[in-house]
Amino acid sequence: MLRDRFSAPLDPRAAALSVSVAEDRALLGADLWGSVVHAQMLGATGIVPRRSASRIVVGLRAIARDAAAGKFPLDPALEDVHLNVEAELTRRIGPDGERLHTARSRNDQVATDLAISLRESLLGLERSAATVAGTLVGAARSPDGRHVVDGWTHTQPAQRVYWGQILGSHALRFVRDAERFRRVRERIEASPLGSGAIAGTSLPVDRTATARALGFRRPSVSSIDAVSDRDAASDALYASAVALLHASGFAEELVLGSLPGVDRVRLGDPFVTTSSLMPHKRNPDLAELVRAESAPAIGRLVSHLALLKGLPMGYHRDLQVGKPLVLEGLSRARLSLDVLGAMARGSSFLSPPATDAATGSVEVADALVRAGVPFRSAHRRVGLWLARRATEKSRNAPIGTAELRAEFPELPDDFRFPGAWEEPERRGSAGGSSWRSVDRLLAEVDARRRSGERAAATELVRLQKLRRTAGVPERLFRPAEDP
Ligand code: ARG
Numbered sequence: 001m002l003r004d005r006f007s008a009p010l011d012p013r014a015a016a017l018s019v020s021v022a023e024d025r026a027l028l029g030a031d032l033w034g035s036v037v038h039a040q041m042l043g044a045t046g047i048v049p050r051r052s053a054s055r056i057v058v059g060l061r062a063i064a065r066d067a068a069a070g071k072f073p074l075d076p077a078l079e080d081v082h083l084n085v086e087a088e089l090t091r092r093i094g095p096d097g098e099r100l101h102t103a104r105s106r107n108d109q110v111a112t113d114l115a116i117s118l119r120e121s122l123l124g125l126e127r128s129a130a131t132v133a134g135t136l137v138g139a140a141r142s143p144d145g146r147h148v149v150d151g152w153t154h155t156q157p158a159q160r161v162y163w164g165q166i167l168g169s170h171a172l173r174f175v176r177d178a179e180r181f182r183r184v185r186e187r188i189e190a191s192p193l194g195s196g197a198i199a200g201t202s203l204p205v206d207r208t209a210t211a212r213a214l215g216f217r218r219p220s221v222s223s224i225d226a227v228s229d230r231d232a233a234s235d236a237l238y239a240s241a242v243a244l245l246h247a248s249g250f251a252e253e254l255v256l257g258s259l260p261g262v263d264r265v266r267l268g269d270p271f272v273t274t275s276s277l278m279p280h281k282r283n284p285d286l287a288e289l290v291r292a293e294s295a296p297a298i299g300r301l302v303s304h305l306a307l308l309k310g311l312p313m314g315y316h317r318d319l320q321v322g323k324p325l326v327l328e329g330l331s332r333a334r335l336s337l338d339v340l341g342a343m344a345r346g347s348s349f350l351s352p353p354a355t356d357a358a359t360g361s362v363e364v365a366d367a368l369v370r371a372g373v374p375f376r377s378a379h380r381r382v383g384l385w386l387a388r389r390a391t392e393k394s395r396n397a398p399i400g401t402a403e404l405r406a407e408f409p410e411l412p413d414d415f416r417f418p419g420a421w422e423e424p425e426r427r428g429s430a431g432g433s434s435w436r437s438v439d440r441l442l443a444e445v446d447a448r449r450r451s452g453e454r455a456a457a458t459e460l461v462r463l464q465k466l467r468r469t470a471g472v473p474e475r476l477f478r479p480a481e482d483p
Pocket of ligand 1: 080
């Protein structure tokens with residue numbers, strides 16, 4: 001393709017390195033949409049005869065319909081999605097097809113396709129992260145949320161809390177993720193289309209019209225920045241890596257929680273596997289896989305940043321290598337969040353028997369503080385008492401009021417060592433473990449999740465309307481597994 005001036009075809013190994021049709025499939029919808037809008041603009045401005053522009057648009061829409069039906073395979077011999085679409089158009093409508101590439105370059109095309117595709121993927125991620133948050137809030141508000149479990153520090157029993165606080169705190173992370181994805185999406189507001197190779201064009205293009213038709217706020221302000229800018233892609237990879245770190249933390253909660261002996265999580269059957277050898281196994285493979293996805297997510301972010309380092313201003317082919325990192329990264333993040341959300345929905349959060357670790361010890365120290373004892377001294381005395389107790393045969397005996405009063409005469413008459421179930425309510429500080437605070441947490445998470453979901457839904461409707469106007473099927477913008 002486009003090699004008339006050269007004496008030889010591209011070396012076959014070079015061609016193999018050069019081809020990008022596999023990852024470009026995900027850009028097909030964006031590429032066709034951009035091309036329809038570009039052709040309409042070429043006709044409206046008279047850069048291309050109106051009749052030719054109309055034929056181009058009709059031809060592109062027909063290709064889009066076939067593509068949506070899975071009947072437009074991309075030919076690797078044509079290198080990328082852009083050349084595939086152009087070649088197919090010309091094959092279908094003849095010489096008018098040769099006018100489509102007027103006043104544009106693959107450099108502004110790929111930047112435009114990426115912006116459109118990122119915007120779409122981010123919208124999906126916003127919804128998926130919000131769904132995980134909503135699921136966790138739902139579990140926290142169910143009877144499971146009222147179960148009391150060991151809150152851990154150093155993966156050791158620390159203080160007893162409601163499951164609802166743990167679940168709500170994971171939910172809060174996912175709400176922040178949804179908000180982070182949204183902020184990245186909302187910054188994608190400038191259309192690169194019409195920037196040409198790097199320097200714009202001498203033809204009288206209407207960049208505002210194409211920007212609006214593609215759902216951007218305005219055309220980009222520098223053609224040379226527009227073809228090289230991959231900030232939104234880096235931001236999206238960062239946001240995905242953070243979301244998958246959060247996912248890995250919750251996945252680990254499920255793995256450890258379902259460990260016999262810990263017994264605080266029961267995973268649903270659709271998310272466990274057995275061993276090919278040991279018939280008794282009930283393995284949390286899916287939680288492990290979600291936990292693992294954070295590793296390639298971090299890797300893609302680092303690779304993408306490394307790829308951009310030191311590139312001079314302008315388009316450079318290096319940028320092509322960033323495409324699969326971004327496209328695959330965002331779709332793996334989406335899939336992982338969706339699996340995690342479904343897995344959370346299918347899990348039960350149980351109340352294991354209380355550990356014998358005296359997690360109420362802080363309450364004794366705090367009661368001594370209330371009686372005027374400096375905290376350091378209280379901490380030392382309670383620690384020594386527990387250490388002594390642990391070596392005596394009374395260690396498994398419940399900690400009674402008489403024992404406490406003998407040990408700590410300063411304690412008021414009505415002080416009782418908190419039973420495991422009472423512990424969370426003892427801590428009434430704002431944002432603490434009492435149900436009052438947990439309830440506030442859940443309300444906040446839910447409100448932020450809902451407002452994010454509403455914003456994403458509104459944006460989706462806006463984009464769908466523009467695509468309907470352009471005559472490009474919505475199917476091309478949805479991943480196969482999307483409802
Ligand atoms: N396939 C290329 C990419 O993904 C499109 C732009 C190619 N531009 C060029 N001058 N070869 O980046």
